[in-house]
Amino acid sequence: MGSPGVKDGQESLARKYFVVTAVVLAYWTVSLSMVFLNKYLLNGDTLQLDAPMFVTWYQCVVTVVICILLRIIAIQIPQLVSFPSVTINISTTLQVLPLSLVFVGMIMFNNLCLQYVGVAFYNVGRSLTIVFNVLFSFVILGQKTSLPAILCCAVVVAGFFLGIDQEKESVEISYKGVLCGVLASSCVALNAIFTKRVLPIVDNSVWLLTYYNNINACFLFLPLILMNGEIGTLISFPYIGFISFWAAMNFSGVLGISIAYVTGLQIQVTSPLTHNISGTAKACVQTVLACLFFQQSKSYLWWLSNGMALVGTGGYTRVKQLEMKKQHEENKASASMNQPPTSKV
Structure with a gap:
């Protein structure tokens, strides 16, 4: 018979594997669902709704509403949900505004890229984040x-560049979509840098930053909706009164805030490196699913371009992880050498 300690250890390890698997599956499900649902809303053959700013604005509104609801639940049932206070502080709102401008650019160009290019090419179109x-x-x-x-x-x-060359061989590539992908990649990189600077303003609360970012975005998108002429588009949109359309819009907003949660959860139960590996693998599966779903046939060089984007991103992540580990060990060794010797009695 096995000892109780070994059995308990095996059960604990099995429970850990189960949790990690469940979290990774949740991340994949939310991320894949969000990409395909946004593609349906932004450029679906059924809806044919040419109002990307409105779609993105509404997703920000849903995020703000969910934050407020989570705060109410946290007040009523604190033992079940923990969520920071979500009052509107004008000073904090203005301090977060520079980040919000980058944030708006990030989600706007991200959705525009998805509107103009196929889901299969989306991974390559948005692959320059590490370069920026x-x-x-x-x-x-x-x-x-x-x-x-x-x-x-x-x-x-x-x-x-190989992906662009091969994409135009199989479909009529949208260079506007490619440009939006490049701009989205640049905003993602800027967003990471600005987030580190702004987080202390909101007591290092990611949820509070999400709330203020989306509050600002709700106002910043309004002139963009007007300038893009989307009011007229919405008035003449045949599905504007359909419950199914608003259900899809609300669900896309829920997925928008859910991806932030499951991303943080995946990093928490694994590691930043594993999260990036998971994201790279998800992008590969996303590309394959898109080709199958939209019945697209691609050349070997097209697949090579996707492989290069994935391998390059994965390699960069691994290199940075090793560099951080080396720097940590050097700092630890330096701190140990600088400690004063202990005196012996």
Whole structure:
């Protein structure tokens, strides 16, 4: 018979594997659902709704409403839900505004990219984030990048241009969509840098930052909706009174805030490296599913371009993880050497 300690250890390990698997599946489900649902809302053959700013604005509104509801639940049932206070502080709102401008650019160009290009090409179209991350880290933060990391970026850039070349061979590629993908990638990189600066303003609460970001976004998108002429589009939209349309819109908003939660949860139960690996694998599955769902046939070079974008991104993540580990060990060793010797009695 096995000892109780070994049995308890095996059950604990099995429980841990179950939790990790469940969280990863939740991340994949939410992320994939959000991409395909947004594609349906932004450029679906059924709806044919040409109002990307309105769709994105409404998702921000839903996020704000959910934050308020979560706060109410946290007050009523504190033992079940924990959520920070979501009052509107004008000073905090203005301090978060620079980040919100980048945030609006990120989700706007992200959805525009998804509107103009296919889901299958979406991964390549949005693959330059790490390249902009290296560029902005040097220009804004003065941080230099190692040669292995730069080589990984070069692989991604090569895959990006090969993907554009191959995409136009099979479909009529939208260069507007490609440009929006590049701009979205740049905003994602800027968003990460600005978030680190702004988080202390909201007591390092990601949920509170999400709330203020979306509050600002709700106002910032209004002039964009007007300038894009979407009011007339919405008035003449045949499905504006359909419950199914608003159900899809509300669900897309729920997925928008859910992806933030499951992303943080996946990092918490695994690690940042595992999260990036999971995201890379999800992007691969997303590409395959898109080709199957939309019945698209792609060339070997097209698949190679996707592989290069994925491998380059995964390699960059691994290189940065190893560099961080090495820096941590060096700092630890330096701190140990600088400690005064203990005296012996």
